[in-house]
Amino acid sequence: MAKIRGSIVVDAERCKGCEVCMVSCPTGTIAMAKEVNGKGYYYAYPANQELCIGCANCAMVCPDGVITVYKTKI
Amino acid sequence: MIEATGIKEIIKPENLVYRKTDIMTDNILSYCPGCGHGTAHRILAEIIDELGLQSETIGVSPVGCSVLLYNYLDVDIQEAAHGRAPAVATAIKRLLPDKFVFTYQGDGDLAAIGTAETIHACNRGENILIIFINNGIYGMTGGQMAPTTLEGMKSSTSPYGRDIKSMGNPLKMTDIVATLAGTYYVTRQSVHTPANVKKTKKAIRKAVQYQKLDKGTCFIEIVSNCPSGWKMTPTQSNKWMEETMFPFYPLGDLKVPEE
Numbered sequence: 546m547a548k549i550r551g552s553i554v555v556d557a558e559r560c561k562g563c564e565v566c567m568v569s570c571p572t573g574t575i576a577m578a579k580e581v582n583g584k585g586y587y588y589a590y591p592a593n594q595e596l597c598i599g600c601a602n603c604a605m606v607c608p609d610g611v612i613t614v615y616k617t618k619i
Numbered sequence: 620m621i622e623a624t625g626i627k628e629i630i631k632p633e634n635l636v637y638r639k640t641d642i643m644t645d646n647i648l649s650y651c652p653g654c655g656h657g658t659a660h661r662i663l664a665e666i667i668d669e670l671g672l673q674s675e676t677i678g679v680s681p682v683g684c685s686v687l688l689y690n691y692l693d694v695d696i697q698e699a700a701h702g703r704a705p706a707v708a709t710a711i712k713r714l715l716p717d718k719f720v721f722t723y724q725g726d727g728d729l730a731a732i733g734t735a736e737t738i739h740a741c742n743r744g745e746n747i748l749i750i751f752i753n754n755g756i757y758g759m760t761g762g763q764m765a766p767t768t769l770e771g772m773k774s775s776t777s778p779y780g781r782d783i784k785s786m787g788n789p790l791k792m793t794d795i796v797a798t799l800a801g802t803y804y805v806t807r808q809s810v811h812t813p814a815n816v817k818k819t820k821k822a823i824r825k826a827v828q829y830q831k832l833d834k835g836t837c838f839i840e841i842v843s844n845c846p847s848g849w850k851m852t853p854t855q856s857n858k859w860m861e862e863t864m865f866p867f868y869p870l871g872d873l874k875v876p877e878e
Contacts, residue, residue, distance in 0.1 A: 551636070552625030560623075563653030563846075563853040569813055578623070586652065590623035597625055601637040602813040608657030609648055610639035615625075617634045 547618040551599020553591050556611040562586035566603035566612060572596040575603055640668040642693050649687055653853020655843030656684060658810040659752060660691055662820045663723070666827055667694060676719045677711050679704040681728035684759045685752065688723055702733025705740035708747045719830055721748040726767040727757040730792040734766075737792070744801030744835035748826050751792065751838065754845040755864065762848035766790040769867055774848070789867065793840040797873035803835035805874035809842045811857040815870070822872075834876065842868050 553574070560582060566589050567575045576592035589612075591597060599616025624630065642664035650656045667676050673694055680688035682701040689696035699707040704722040712720040729737050729751050737749070756774055757763040764774040764781060769789050771780040781789070797805040804826055808819040819841060826837035842864050844856040851859060 550626070550629055552627075552629035552634075554625065554630060555623035557623040559647055561652035565653055565811075565853055565857070568854050568857075574625075588623060591625040594625040599629075599636050604637040605813045605816045606658060606811070608650065608652075608654055608661075610643055610657065610661045612637075613635070613639070614637040615629045615631065615634040616636045617629050617631075 549598055549616060550619050551597040551614060551616045552594065553597060553603065553615070554613045555589050555591070556613075557582050557588040557590065558584075559609055559611045560586060560588035561609055562588055563608060564589070565606050565608065569602045569606045571600060571602060572598055640665050642668045642673060644691055644693050646690050648691060650684060651847045653844065653846045653856065654684070655754070655810045655841065656752060658816060659750065659819075659841050659843070660685075660688070662810070662816060663721075663750065663823060664692055666820065666823050670824070670827060672719050672827070675717065676721070677715070679708045679711070679720070679722040681722070681724040681733075683725040683728050683757075685723055685725060686759075702728050702731070703736055704728065704733065705736045705745070705747070705749060709740055709743070709745045712745060712747050716746075719748075719827060721750060723750045724752070725758065726751070726753045726755065726792070727759075727765050730766045730790055734792075738795065738799070741796045741836045741838060742799045742801045744803070746830060746833050746835065748830060748837045748839070750823075751840045752843050753792075753840055753868065754843045754848070755789075756845050756848040758845045758848045762845070762850075767792070769863060772863070791868070793838065793868075793873060796838050801835050802838055802874060803876055804829055804837040806838075806872045807840040807842065807868060807870050809860070809865075809870060811844065811860060829876065840868075842870070
């Protein structure tokens with residue numbers, strides 16, 4: 546069975562660390578970084594990147610539109 | 620350069636599923652973290668992009684947090700005096716009937732100072748789209764009580780909660796508008812979860828397409844959060860909104876066109 550793998554790119558400098566993406570991720574891929582970006586926010590990043598299925602839920606709810614999503618079949 | 624990227628082998632143009640539309644500019648939004656305004660802007664921009672209406676769209680921005688709408692959407696935007704966006708949109712639509720005209724207003728703008736303009740524009744059945752962001756508070760000026768503030772809800776001017784006896788009842792603007800003969804499509808949605816974002820996007824797409832039919836005003840209320848005004852974290856505010864706002868402002872269509 547073909548497995549679907551996804552990957553996200555977070556524009557960390559524009560992320561405001563609201564955690565809405567983290568809550569809406571069905572697989573627990575996203576976590577908040579331990580360090581801050583230029584604005585002082587704990588930005589989102591794909592901590593468990595092998596779990597990502599490319600569903601784009603995170604990008605859909607991101608108020609600042611900082612997430613880009615890629616998906617492929619392996 | 621901060622690294623926040625997943626598996627590099629998958630990141631190729633042919634695997635792209637989702638990226639921010641170009642109609643949203645690269646300016647950093649001035650809204651607080653977690654504010655529903657950003658999501659509402661983005662889905663509106665996506666609809667304009669998908670339907671190819673960039674050069675035909677004229678927006679009217681309100682007074683409130685979303686006053687800087689012209690910084691974020693790469694379409695023509697006209698600023699209106701406080702609450703007068705439907706009146707300005709009426710003039711634009713009547714002078715340029717081929718354009719798609721929308722207003723984007725908050726509850727302080729649309730339901731308080733602009734009540735008369737809103738009701739009369741809807742009653743006349745002006746062929747415009749009104750997007751109404753309802754967070755039950757005057758967000759920009761520091762969280763004062765608005766007409767839409769719920770009973771018992773705390774704000775900076777009702778620190779012990781809204782008391783119906785002395786402060787009056789909360790106003791359901793969308794329900795009022797739905798009773799008017801001039802409106803064609805009236806709905807209430809939210810943008811706090813992926814499923815709700817999809818539903819709201821569908822509603823906005825329908826409303827934009829109805830404009831071409833010249834049948835009347837389309838009115839979309841988006842129940843939204845205000846983490847700063849409500850003094851909560853974004854995720855707490857979304858949960859509070861589900862528990863407290865939705866029973867009073869139930870989501871769904873209030874008026875759908877007959878087929």
